[in-house]
């Protein structure tokens with residue numbers, strides 16, 4: 008493992024800009040810290056094998072908020088790296104990539120590395136700007152100044168996603184006027200009932216807007232930005248067709264998103280997707296166009312899964328990609344190094360209660376709805392085997408002939424319910440189970456539904 012940084016923490020060594028995360032950790036939860044079930048309440052700790060190093064975030068937070076501060080998160084990651092004795096070469100930047108027979112060769116500022124399987128976990132935090140006249144000359148989120156320097160200023164923020172709303176939240180007590188603009192209406196996570204949209208943590212400017220307190224949340228395209236002496240003129244065109252609206256402001260900030268520093272990977276055949284050009288990936292986070300090249304961490308957000316009901320994975324955040332990481336390690340071990348992972352036998356009498364326990368409390372399923380699944384397979388010799396947690400899309404596209412995958416899913420009405428996907432002779436059938444207001448699916452009704460789905464397959 009190499010890192011261009013001088014120490015652990017990645018992007019959290021400097022961001023979020025206003026120094027507090029949008030992902031939470033609840034020190035007090037219905038399950039004991041360090042247990043698997045507890046992970047559902049702790050979005051920020053990494054997942055070690057050893058019990059002593061689990062739920063580390065809770066040992067670092069100071070109790071002022073259930074959103075850790077940025078320095079606390081940095082300390083959480085650094086403590087993890089130190090206690091698990093990860094061997095990382097810091098201050099070592101990968102610069103170019105080439106193929107040499109069956110090896111990848113990575114040139115770095117600290118020499119050449121050769122490997123069979125490179126995994127690029129280089130983050131999604133390189134500033135990205137859309138094409139727009141004048142945008143090259145204005146600061147990006149990454150260039151934001153200390154909040155007090157915006158005191159009494161009119162600030163125009165381009166972008167209405169989390170980073171734009173985060174800045175607006177931090178400017179509320181400083182700026183004279185805040186405009187947040189982009190062509191589409193702002194989405195709020197509490198309305199989309201998913202991580203799509205602005206998180207509740209940054210919704211305060213939106214309330215200020217609806218109560219007409221001085222923040223303007225505008226649906227308009229930005230036609231061009233002009234410098235006018237010490238100020239700016241921003242030409243906007245309203246999305247509802249009601250015409251142009253110019254703004255005279257003191258500051259403009261592009262909160263237009265981030266991309267990944269892929270360097271020469273596209274020249275090595277790595278295809279990219281989406282407006283911010285992230286690598287196109289298979290369900291196991293392998294480059295879709297350059298086999299043998301894998302991605303790690305938040306870049307997994309570009310491997311979208313099924314997007315059932317339009318809801319994406321949570322792979323952009325630690326709470327989602329930490330589970331993908333485990334599966335990725337297993338996949339690389341199996342596919343490239345011939346290491347097979349043991350698949351324990353599940354007694355026939357235990358299958359129903361096991362699946363209902365998993366959908367009630369498995370953190371992988373709760374954090375990665377419709378994306379990761381608990382998979383059981385039928386083996387002619389050994390019986391029912393537990394194949395672990397795997398990507399749902401892989402199971403449906405090319406899973407075993409006789410098997411079941413259990414997931415949690417959410418419909419547009421906000422109901423959360425388990426789904427069983429059975430495969431019989433390779434043919435998939437979906438079985439939606441009923442929601443439960445307490446999210447506990449260990450009921451007679453659910454038992455009957457599981458028995459029904461598995462009869463003739465496992466039972």
Ligand SMILES: Cc1cc2nc3c(=O)[nH]c(=O)nc-3n(C[C@H](O)[C@H](O)[C@H](O)COP(=O)(O)OP(=O)(O)OC[C@H]3O[C@@H](n4cnc5c(N)ncnc54)[C@H](O)[C@@H]3O)c2cc1C
Nearest residue numbers: 010011012017018028029030100101129130304305324325
């Ligand atoms: C503004 C912002 C706020 C966010 N807030 C949250 C949050 O509150 N909670 C959450 O869960 N997620 C948050 N995220 C998503 C977040 O980035 C990830 O969850 C997490 O940081 C991803 O870890 P990572 O290791 O994939 O990437 P990063 O943390 O970005 O780390 C990438 C690493 O790659 C290294 N690297 C890059 N290029 C090279 C190179 N050429 N050679 C060597 N090393 C290199 C970097 O030095 C760095 O150490 C946020 C993202 C942004 C942009």
